[in-house]
Every structure is written in C-alpha cells, then in structure tokens.
Amino acid sequence: MSEQSKPARPLSPHIQIYRWTLTMMLSILHRATGVALYAGTALLAWWLLAAASGPEAYAQVQAVSSAWYGRLVLFGYTWALFHHMFGGIRHFIWDTGRGFDLKHVEILARITAFVPPFLTLGVWVAAYVYLGVL
Amino acid sequence: MQRVTALANIPLTIFLVGALVVHAGSDYTTMTGFLGNPFIGVLMLLLIFSACYHMRLGLQVVIEDYVHGEATKLLALIANQFFTLTIAVACALAVAKLVIG
Numbered sequence: 372m373s374e375q376s377k378p379a380r381p382l383s384p385h386i387q388i389y390r391w392t393l394t395m396m397l398s399i400l401h402r403a404t405g406v407a408l409y410a411g412t413a414l415l416a417w418w419l420l421a422a423a424s425g426p427e428a429y430a431q432v433q434a435v436s437s438a439w440y441g442r443l444v445l446f447g448y449t450w451a452l453f454h455h456m457f458g459g460i461r462h463f464i465w466d467t468g469r470g471f472d473l474k475h476v477e478i479l480a481r482i483t484a485f486v487p488p489f490l491t492l493g494v495w496v497a498a499y500v501y502l503g504v505l
Numbered sequence: 506m507q508r509v510t511a512l513a514n515i516p517l518t519i520f521l522v523g524a525l526v527v528h529a530g531s532d533y534t535t536m537t538g539f540l541g542n543p544f545i546g547v548l549m550l551l552l553i554f555s556a557c558y559h560m561r562l563g564l565q566v567v568i569e570d571y572v573h574g575e576a577t578k579l580l581a582l583i584a585n586q587f588f589t590l591t592i593a594v595a596c597a598l599a600v601a602k603l604v605i606g
Contacts, residue, residue: 409560420598420599422603498525502530
C-alpha cells in the first residue's frame with residue numbers, strides 16, 4: 372500500500388461498520404462476478420483456439436472440461452454469467468429512473484440473488500440431458 | 506459503451522450458453538462444423554468484441570477504484586488493455602479460421 376491510502380484526515384466509515392444487507396452483497400458480487408468472468412474468457416479463448424488447431428488440442432480441452440474440476444469451474448462460470456446478467460438488467464431498470472423506492476429495490480435484489488442459481492441448475496440439467504446422462 | 510455492450514451481451518451470451526448446452530455431447534467434428542457455420546461465426550465475433558469491450562471498461566473502473574499507487578494503477582490499466590485485446594484477437598482469429606478454414 373502506498374502512503375496515499377493513509378491520508379491524514381478522518382475517514383468515512385467503511386464496510387466493516389455497516390450491517391450487511393442483500394443490496395450491499397449484490398453490489399460486491401456484481402463486481403466479483405465481473406472480474407471472474409473477465410478471467411474466465413481465457414478459457415473461451417483456449418476452447419476456440421483448440422477447436423481451430425485440431426483434434427489433439429481439442430481433446431485436451433475436452434479432457435479438462437469433462438473432469439470434475441472442469442465441470443465445477445464451468446458450473447461456477449454459468450452462475451457468475453447469470454448473476455452478472457441479472458445485476459446488469461437491474462441496473463438497466465434503474466437507468467430508466469424506476470425501481471428506486473425501498474420496496475422495489477428489495478424485490479429486484481431478491482430476483483437478482485435467487486433466480487440465477489435456478490437458471491444455472493436448469494442449464495446444467497439441460498446440458499446433461501443433451502449429454503444423454505439424464 | 507458500457508451499457509451498449511451490456512445490452513448486446515445479453516442475447517449473445519444466451520446464444521453461446523444455449524449452443525454449448527445443445528452441443529454438450531458433441532465431438533470435435535460436430536463442434537467445428539457448428540463453429541464453421543458463417544452465421545454462427547458472425548454471432549461469435551459479435552460476442553467476442555462486445556464482451557471484450559465490456560470487460561475492458563468494467564475492469565478499468567475496478568482498477569480505478571481499488572488500485573491506488575499511480576505507477577501500479579497505470580501498469581494495471583495497461584495490462585487490462587493488453588489482456589482484453591489479446592483475448593479478442595485470439596478468439597477472433599480462431600473463429601475466422603473455423604469459418605474460412
């Protein structure tokens with residue numbers, strides 16, 4: 372940390388001070404999922420480059436993506452994608468000037484928090500159906 | 506552009522997730538055949554550029570908020586440009602090869 376991070380003046384209360392709320396957690400999660408999705412595009416690039424390179428390279432991707440840890444990462448990635456997408460849609464609603472009253476803020480927060488996990492599960496059930504496992 | 510790319514990313518990522526679900530059990534030949542379709546290639550390229558543009562802007566905000574040293578911040582911002590451009594070029598080249606052969 373540089374000295375700039377310790378200014379000689381009183382600081383405003385930081386996150387430790389406040390009681391945790393859903394909206395606060397979602398704000399943090401929106402950034403966290405954004406950063407995770409950012410890093411994960413390296414996997415998208417790997418997959419596409421492997422497909423363009425040939426069967427051997429592609430087999431390596433398939434080996435990793437079908438291993439338990441690969442599936443775990445992809446599952447997490449699916450959730451991050453939906454979570455970030457819903458967070459973004461919530462911001463679009465706010466952009467129109469609507470949904471700022473406490474009641475709607477809370478409704479939107481709950482939708483953003485609780486719908487993406489179900490969508491993620493749905494996508495994975497569908498994928499396993501196409502795989503012929505389910 | 507953060508909002509414009511965000512809007513574009515919604516249908517484009519739904520398309521990719523849907524395609525990956527349908528091709529969950531596909532082998533190499535089926536998958537490359539699918540990705541080699543020009544219509545699919547157009548959607549993939551749009552997704553790549555929109556997503557990379559979006560994440561470059563997004564991470565820039567994160568860096569500006571959390572990285573405080575001037576030199577570190579500058580390096581992080583440059584690394585952000587390099588990473589997102591590299592991903593975009595790599596993905597685009599791969600898609601181009603899959604479509605054109």
